[in-house]
Amino acid sequence: MSLILSIETSSDNCSVALRQENSLLASELVNQPHAHAAQLAPLIQTVLKKAGIKAASLNAVAVSSGPGSYTGLRIGTSTAKGICVSLNIPLIAVPTLQIIAREAFDKFKPDGILCPMIDARRMEVYCQTFNSHLQPTSQVTAKVIDENAFAELLAANKVFFFGNGSEKCKEVIKNTNAFFLPDVLPNAITLGYMALEKYQAGEFEDVVNFAPFYLKEFVAKKSQSLL
Incomplete structure (x- = not known):
């Protein structure tokens, strides 16, 4: 039976879950911005301890592959790869926007176009659209939001953001076909459920060469004290 550790670090949330087949054994979540480096390892240890499982028993590790927080994705990926290499087990990656879409679908069952959005900078978001069967209907894109955003799509469809x-x-976005669903964030529980499907299909990543999908390169800000 598959025993999959899931690590989700693409947003301010940092979450870890352990799933054996269709059974959730344990999970932990911390909502603390910029705390992934300090919190991730303790969360993994806590989840394994709660489930009474030793790390050596794991069959795979799953991560969200982005886009999202550059630092969060990097920390989650490097941690997952380290575990996979040390235990010689496969790495599974699930796109972050697909995880968020699955979260919204399971929670609200929206009947229309689904549009998960990840905050970028200013009025920009990373987004992708899905139909009511969770099939992608567009590519992942970085989109600047104004009053005309998604106008063509909204003219003929209910769209859930x-x-x-x-x-x-x-x-x-004031269109009457635009609906906004609250409190939908990626988490390791949903990631683990989706990772199980990939595990059963044998869809694994190259542990050595895998890198998150950042969509945009990280741009470091200059310290104000140096200006």
Whole structure:
């Protein structure tokens, strides 16, 4: 039976879950921005301890593959790869926007176009659209939001926006076909459920060469004290 450890670090949330086939054995979540480096290892230890499982028993590790927080994705991926290499087990990756879409679908059962959004900078979001069967209907893109955003799509469809990037869009997108779903964030429980499907299908990543999908390169800010 598959025993999969799931690590989700693409947003301010840092979560870990352990699943054996269709059974969730344990999970932990911390909502603390910029705390992934300090919190991830203790969360993994706590989840394994709660489940009474030793790390050596794991069959695979799953991570969200992005886009999302550059630092969070990097920390989650490096931790997952380290475990996979040390135990010689496969790595599974699930795109973050697909995880968020699955979260919204399971929680709200929306009947229309689903549009998960990840906050980028200013009025920009990373987003992708899905139909009501969770099949992608567009590519992942970085989109600047204004009053005309998604106008063509909204003209003929109900569109459900959610994710941490959707909050800043509420006051801008006023179309009557636009609906905003609250409190939909990626988490390791949903990631683990989706990872099980990939495990059963043998869809694994190259542990050595795998890298998260950042969509945009990280841009470091200059310290104000140096200006």
